[in-house]
Amino acid sequence: MACTKAILREKGLAGADEQKTSYHHGDLRHALLKAAEAELREKGVEGFTLRGCAKRAGVSHAAPAHHFRDANGLLTALAAIGFERFLSMQKARQAAAPAAPRAQLAASGLGYIDFALENPDLFRLVFTSSRTDFEDMQLGEAARASFDHLVAGIAELRGEDPHADPRAMSDVMAVWATTHGLADLLLSGRLKALLALPKEMREKALTDIILRAVPEHPSGTV
Amino acid sequence: MACTKAILREKGLAGADEQKTSYHHGDLRHALLKAAEAELREKGVEGFTLRGCAKRAGVSHAAPAHHFRDANGLLTALAAIGFERFLSMQKARQAAAPAAPRAQLAASGLGYIDFALENPDLFRLVFTSSRTDFEDMQLGEAARASFDHLVAGIAELRGEDPHADPRAMSDVMAVWATTHGLADLLLSGRLKALLALPKEMREKALTDIILRAVPEHPSGTV
């Protein structure tokens, strides 16, 4: 609805990125999101600038306001996209792993960590920035989808719906916390020992730690 | 060395906080750190402002530069203090817990989480802000002390020095990740189920999850 012209231009101009022949951009919303991601990657969450995004997209500094309420609005939209990519990286990992629930869970966790390491600032934006608005439909939906996916994984493993069984919900929280903690600590360079390992060994170690969170023989209350 | 006058004034004036009679403040460094913590608590990491700190301390906006290189310098100094408080909250918890290594480890973890929940923005500053400089002596030292403390806890539990025994080091990373993940997720309101629980049950649940990271009978490699 908003991008017919952009499509035409992109087809016509063989993908060179930064034209801007006409007054109207054509698909600025998209362009801004791409620019925002690049800015985020280069400058980090704390160095992120709305004007920088506008410049990178080749428009004036006030243009973004017509597509996003404000800077936080842009970041929120970006976070929603990030969240979707986040989930699909987990699913991609799982697709390449054995079907056993335990292996699936570990694979999902590795995807979680992969995403964090490959998109550090996007990860930070999504998980620990106060600039995103989770009341936003897109973002809220993406977040819920991601949570549901984890819950489903535990349901598969335990044969109980975590929403009904507190013990299964404990498993959910435990894997999530462990995986998230690994991701966050790796990201901030606090687990250099792990990062130094060759990929295969590192993933073995990560898998081991993640699966500790869901013991095969749940102990009684400690 | 720099605070004789400040001490005199504080004694003389019965602790009322915001005088500023003389041109020289007397203990501005201290005052700025206090102001910075308050600003952090009120506005959060992303809303933190150097000028705000200066105003709160009752000095001109350029005064902080004489005590801290720049805004990040102030935040770094604050982070160092935060880190020390962080560690002592863990130790406080441990002092009130049974001496058994496992109980000590759990207590330390609960202290970790306590700190995060009671000082959310300080926690964020310390663990996920790019504005702190860990090359800084104070901060680096505080961080190392905290890590050493965790390592010692695992050494106590396993009877092996993690720096020498990779399996023990795995335990270190596992508890750390789990505890940190819990803290971070709780902080961002993503584990509301847990937060809703009455204190005692919540701590029981947290303890259970934390201790999963260090199984009593370490399984062979999964």
Next chain:
DNA sequence: ACCGTAAACTTTACATCGTCAAGATTAGCG
């Protein structure tokens, strides 16, 4: 007791930021 140096603090200035308001341009529909 005094004086000069340096530290502590203020003032001024500047570039950059986010956002608002008003003007220019163009797309799309009647």
Next chain:
DNA sequence: CGCTAATCTTGACGATGTAAAGTTTACGGT
């Protein structure tokens, strides 16, 4: 073909971090 509304630009404002230059005061050597 012309109107309206969406899209984008320009200009302006207050706030921010930091650098430079000026002011005040503490303090050590005499």
